[in-house]
Amino acid sequence: MPDLSTEQVITSLSILGNYLSNPSAELEQLVNAAQFNNAWFTAESTQNALFSIGNSLKEEKLKKWLLTYESGLFLQKKSKKVGLILAGNLPLVGFHDIVCVLASGNKALIKLSSQDTKLIPFLLKKLTEIEPAFAGRFEFVERLTDFDAIIATGSNNSSRYFDYYFSKYPHIIRKNRNSVAVLNGSETADDFHELGKDIFWYFGLGCRNVSKLYVPQGYNFTSFFEGIESYKPIINHNKYANNFDYNLTLLLMNKVKYLENHFLMISENSSYSSPIASLHYEFYADETELKTRLATDADLIQCVVSKDGLFQGSLSFGTAQQPELWDYADGIDTMEFLLKI
Incomplete structure (x- = not known):
């Protein structure tokens, strides 16, 4: 996979953020169709999710986020394969984890939730159009094999399974909160x-x-x-x-x-x-x-x-559903975890 500098990552993600803030007719059609696969994914809910992501992927916010980590570490580290088990309770709920994996120079092996199978692939397709070098940095999988680390999000019940199965790998396991x-x-x-x-x-x-x-x-x-x-x-x-x-x-x-x-x-x-x-x-x-x-x-x-x-x-009040890039789930710094695998 070709190396991407931190500056290239910031530029590409900020362009994607601008796109989400001004979605095309194609994306709007996908937003309207999402509710037919998952009734909870109303057009309003999906638009809120896109707005939140677009608002976080501003150039100044991306710089504030990524430049807090050790300079050059992104290019010095060897790329690892990171398995992502995504939740499907909200539209695009796992997109932040994907951004973290891509921005840290690793490869994302993405197991989508059956409740959200269209939106994330579309956004990643758009990202590769913006920067083709991202094309080799993610893969959609039905079953996770051959990975170096895992980030899994689920219920309290599924987390017990995740803890058992993935305990020997570097991992972040998220439960109900x-x-x-x-x-x-x-x-x-x-x-x-x-x-x-x-x-x-x-x-x-x-x-x-x-x-x-x-x-x-x-x-x-x-x-x-x-x-x-x-x-x-x-x-x-x-x-x-x-x-x-x-x-x-x-x-x-x-x-x-x-x-x-x-x-x-x-x-x-x-x-x-x-x-x-x-x-x-x-x-x-x-x-x-x-x-x-x-x-x-x-x-x-x-x-x-x-x-x-x-x-x-x-x-x-009113800001809980609009987290910034550095507002990590469960208070665990995902980027630090990824950079230290």
Whole structure:
């Protein structure tokens, strides 16, 4: 495989980013067709994913990201074959791992999710049109063999299999995680609208989706429900509506106290993971104690959001689903891992 300098990688990826920000008719057709293979991949969801990727692949962001690593290391290292087992819960969810493998000078052996088989091949085809040298740096496979390292993303159940099967190789194994929001009672309607992005984008199926709220003792949820009212059309999605009805029925049968607004239900629960169309909430009395609690549970949490990102270590409302290149899943620096194989 011909060597690519860091500058060539940055230029090529930034051109791809510009393309995603101004998609062609061909890509728009693919976006509209994705939902026929996976009903959760609505045109809006796929467009959000493309926007997020395009926004991250800006030249200045690529430089900030890649130039933080040891200069010249990309060219000095011997290329390795990195197996990628991609998830399919969100459109293009594994694309960041692919970018990391390509940018680090390695070759990606990509096992696509059966839920997302068209979008990633199209983007990589576009990338090779921009820079033909990338053509030999990835391969789509049905079964992973002859690899030097592995990055696998799946459920808690599949992760146990991955740990067993890939333990002798350098690896990153990702499990289920959830995200939380911390409210302090000063939030405005605009704040809650932004928080709605973190809750409702991708129908709550991603690890960066907020699935739990921490609220002050005695909190009144009226303003919260009023602030997310604009997301009501989500209930028109058939699969989401079915989940809403099913999970509401479970709450009723189990005589669990809840609040709902006809498209989202909330109930008090200590678990971070909540079913589709629902949120868990928990009261807190002391912010310092809450910080300690979240730090203790860091392995279960993908990210925390709060008003203006003022809660320690949190992101601002509305930004959870728009990670930067350096916002690595599970807090594991993928590029450092790849460069040290």
